Amino acid sequence: MTPTEVEPTTIRQEANGTPLLRPLTINAAAEALPSTEAPALSVRDLQAWYGSFQALKGINIQIAPRQITALIGPSGCGKSTFLRCLNRMHEVIPGARATGEVLFEGQSIYAPGINPVLIRRHIGMVFQKANPFPTKSIFENVASGLRIQGAPKAMIAERVERSLHQAALWDEVKDKLHQPATSLSGGQQQRLCLARAVAVEPEIVLMDEPASALDPIATLKIEELMMQLKQHYTIIVVTHNMQQAARVSDTTGVFMVRPDRAGELVEVGPTRQIFTNPQDSRTEAYITGRIG
Amino acid sequence: MAVMSTPGRLPAQATGRGATGDPAFRRVALILATSVIIVVIAMLINMTWESRESLNQFGLGFLVGQVWDPVHLVFGALPFIYGTVITSLIALLLAGFVGLGTAIFLAEIAPGWIRTPLSFLVELLAAIPSVVYGVWGIFILGPFLKSNVVPGLKATLGGTPFFQGAFYGQSILTASLVLTIMVLPIVAAISRDVILTVPASQREAMIGLGATRWEVISRAVLPYARTGILGALILGLGRALGETMAVTMLIGNRGQITPSLLKAGDTLASVLANQFAEAQAGLQRSSLVELALILLVISLAVNAVARLLVARAGQAQGAGRI
Amino acid sequence: MAIQAQPLTEGKPIRDLRRGPANFQTRRVRSNVMLGLVYVAVAATLIPLLAVLTWVFVQGLPALNVDFFTKLPGPADDPHQGVANSIVGTVQLLGIASLISVPLGVGAGIYIAEFGGSRYNTLLRFATDVLSGVPSITIGVFVYALVVLPMRSFSMLAGGIALALVMLPILIRTTEEMLRLVPGAVREAALALGAPMWKTIMRYALPAALPGIVTGGLLAMARAAGETAPLLFTALGNNQWNTGITQPVDALTLKVFFYAGQPYEIWRRESWGGAVVLTLMILITSILARLATRRRAGR
Numbered sequence: 001m002t003p004t005e006v007e008p009t010t011i012r013q014e015a016n017g018t019p020l021l022r023p024l025t026i027n028a029a030a031e032a033l034p035s036t037e038a039p040a041l042s043v044r045d046l047q048a049w050y051g052s053f054q055a056l057k058g059i060n061i062q063i064a065p066r067q068i069t070a071l072i073g074p075s076g077c078g079k080s081t082f083l084r085c086l087n088r089m090h091e092v093i094p095g096a097r098a099t100g101e102v103l104f105e106g107q108s109i110y111a112p113g114i115n116p117v118l119i120r121r122h123i124g125m126v127f128q129k130a131n132p133f134p135t136k137s138i139f140e141n142v143a144s145g146l147r148i149q150g151a152p153k154a155m156i157a158e159r160v161e162r163s164l165h166q167a168a169l170w171d172e173v174k175d176k177l178h179q180p181a182t183s184l185s186g187g188q189q190q191r192l193c194l195a196r197a198v199a200v201e202p203e204i205v206l207m208d209e210p211a212s213a214l215d216p217i218a219t220l221k222i223e224e225l226m227m228q229l230k231q232h233y234t235i236i237v238v239t240h241n242m243q244q245a246a247r248v249s250d251t252t253g254v255f256m257v258r259p260d261r262a263g264e265l266v267e268v269g270p271t272r273q274i275f276t277n278p279q280d281s282r283t284e285a286y287i288t289g290r291i292g
Numbered sequence: 293m294a295v296m297s298t299p300g301r302l303p304a305q306a307t308g309r310g311a312t313g314d315p316a317f318r319r320v321a322l323i324l325a326t327s328v329i330i331v332v333i334a335m336l337i338n339m340t341w342e343s344r345e346s347l348n349q350f351g352l353g354f355l356v357g358q359v360w361d362p363v364h365l366v367f368g369a370l371p372f373i374y375g376t377v378i379t380s381l382i383a384l385l386l387a388g389f390v391g392l393g394t395a396i397f398l399a400e401i402a403p404g405w406i407r408t409p410l411s412f413l414v415e416l417l418a419a420i421p422s423v424v425y426g427v428w429g430i431f432i433l434g435p436f437l438k439s440n441v442v443p444g445l446k447a448t449l450g451g452t453p454f455f456q457g458a459f460y461g462q463s464i465l466t467a468s469l470v471l472t473i474m475v476l477p478i479v480a481a482i483s484r485d486v487i488l489t490v491p492a493s494q495r496e497a498m499i500g501l502g503a504t505r506w507e508v509i510s511r512a513v514l515p516y517a518r519t520g521i522l523g524a525l526i527l528g529l530g531r532a533l534g535e536t537m538a539v540t541m542l543i544g545n546r547g548q549i550t551p552s553l554l555k556a557g558d559t560l561a562s563v564l565a566n567q568f569a570e571a572q573a574g575l576q577r578s579s580l581v582e583l584a585l586i587l588l589v590i591s592l593a594v595n596a597v598a599r600l601l602v603a604r605a606g607q608a609q610g611a612g613r614i
Numbered sequence: 615m616a617i618q619a620q621p622l623t624e625g626k627p628i629r630d631l632r633r634g635p636a637n638f639q640t641r642r643v644r645s646n647v648m649l650g651l652v653y654v655a656v657a658a659t660l661i662p663l664l665a666v667l668t669w670v671f672v673q674g675l676p677a678l679n680v681d682f683f684t685k686l687p688g689p690a691d692d693p694h695q696g697v698a699n700s701i702v703g704t705v706q707l708l709g710i711a712s713l714i715s716v717p718l719g720v721g722a723g724i725y726i727a728e729f730g731g732s733r734y735n736t737l738l739r740f741a742t743d744v745l746s747g748v749p750s751i752t753i754g755v756f757v758y759a760l761v762v763l764p765m766r767s768f769s770m771l772a773g774g775i776a777l778a779l780v781m782l783p784i785l786i787r788t789t790e791e792m793l794r795l796v797p798g799a800v801r802e803a804a805l806a807l808g809a810p811m812w813k814t815i816m817r818y819a820l821p822a823a824l825p826g827i828v829t830g831g832l833l834a835m836a837r838a839a840g841e842t843a844p845l846l847f848t849a850l851g852n853n854q855w856n857t858g859i860t861q862p863v864d865a866l867t868l869k870v871f872f873y874a875g876q877p878y879e880i881w882r883r884e885s886w887g888g889a890v891v892l893t894l895m896i897l898i899t900s901i902l903a904r905l906a907t908r909r910r911a912g913r
Binding site: 114 | 629632
């Protein structure tokens, strides 16, 4: 899957001819037809509040399985809030709540009686700044989720190794599995957190700006990982880096902030189309750098 | 000099700059400050000096001597060391659990509006004078234990060596329980502060893995805070070791080494409180001073370890490592 | 086809988002039980507090009458007696203790905050911490050897010195912390106007830190007023009015201690009365200190 360069000339130009700032590298897999399987997540009219402040208005989106969906938009437009609503971590904040419907494999995760703790086993999360457990070893970090679930020893060892392979970290740590996790570099720690998240084999992995605190080389490594991981997992990534979204994702959703400071999803579609032929004027304005 | 306005003192160049009165002022302040160091050193020297008679007479055997006989002038510290250790350990054990539980509640569970008033109430526990606890213990806790608790204890655990003998209200058990109440606020307050410094990202990571509320606390929060919590426990131990009045009023004042908690005992602090004022000059007084010296050394060592732990917990967090 | 995630344990299929796999209920119950124990711990903390405070007030308040505050102690059959000398004695002891510890403590705090090199400061702070960890009865033994023996008499002076040693570390720490909170800009402005260092501190920095230092001082005094052990063999106690700084003096805490174990009703009541006075003093000081700190935090 080699990315293709896209000529800026295909962008619809304004009367005064404002072109794209620089050419975008777009993932050629976006050429593929939309998935014919049922969506991994189906979001309908999701709204979110912090206390009395409404942060998200009426989000509707279908997340295709085993693809990478990127969510982009200027800061403060609610992308991270939206992400956290998908595994019910938004409501962990005191005073925060969400309404609407999020269907995971047909079940509404916000239905009464559904235990959020169980949701998070299937919808995992990687955070913006790597947060390994400093008192635990590398092995124990990756094993954390499995230990909670009471998995037997043999399975833990096997899963830890598999997850570290999936995070492209195994070769770097295989000889020091029992050293503290903090002995790793920043980029390695973030891959460790990724291994930790996939060790419990969720269906969906949410990533909240996973590379924003990393140097460019570590960032590229994470992006490569994401493209490999999508064979097994559905990935939803929030990013403020448009180039990253274009490089990596199959589908892109664009968030914008309204005058009342609530966020909304203005456009969603195949990545190639979003970046070459956006339908909404706000999307185009953001992509060409006029806003955001 | 172009200096950013930061809180606190001025940079070194600005101080002692030879303006009128400055060197004298600085010198006076220095003398006053040094007085603290002098006091501490003087205390150690003086008490060692005052216990020289006993040190010469008994040597290291004083620490294991079991006889305390003012009449025949034979003195040994073991019963009191035993009393101090046993009451402090029981208090530490009980106060550790209750204090840590309270700290978890204050730091993790309590809604914002409860935290301040509840923390204040916990601090009040620490502020009540020891002698007031002693009076309460004599008139309320002792009788309460005698009628409501000890019969049950003897019925269930009377076979063990820990609950043998008659209970007369004042005992190792009573003193240990009051000591627990007095140590508890220290453990709770410091542990709460330590737990509050655990970054939210740690909790989030555990929550994201699908952990229950208690699993988040026990697997992410408490391990991160463990050095500081240990420091809190040891600080509590330090307080327990030196606690005098409530223990003196409730322990029964019989220097003996017995496994039964229902019996009377004595601690280093309580025997000092009882005997020192009327001690005969010479070997008895010297031995009592040696007891005070032992108590001082133990307290200082424990407190030093505790402060080291609490400091190391703070440092390691600052550097991003634990 | 998507790779099916395998269930980690035996039992229900993994898509049960209500009850979860077999061991989830165990986990959930364990979590609730532990959290329940946390609540039990909080109760175990609050119940003794409530028990002590209510008993002290219920027993002690009736003992507070005019006699209590104005008369001297008398024989066990005298219903009209009081602890006036103990209350006065406590005040006198605190006065001496403050006279000694405030200049020393504030001075040391100023030095650490404004002057000291970082090495010496570490030593000073260490010594302060050490002193605050010394059991108060040991302080009593020390002052006995230092003051009572040479003077050949128990005295108010010895008691005052002992309490001063209790107050000293608190004052040092409070002064240092409060001075550190005063922004450097205050000192810079004063120096820029040509003020010498001592004036900068005494006229500008210290006054800004003063409310906090006063609060800390009051707390130190309240703490010292509640101390008994250091006075047992320094001030000794007295049933009469104190006759001079070199003579024994009584304190309220000593009275509570000595009368608590007595078999006579009137003396026991004095003990309870003393206990409630001490407790009230602590309560009021703590509340005032809290309010003062809150106001300064800019509520």
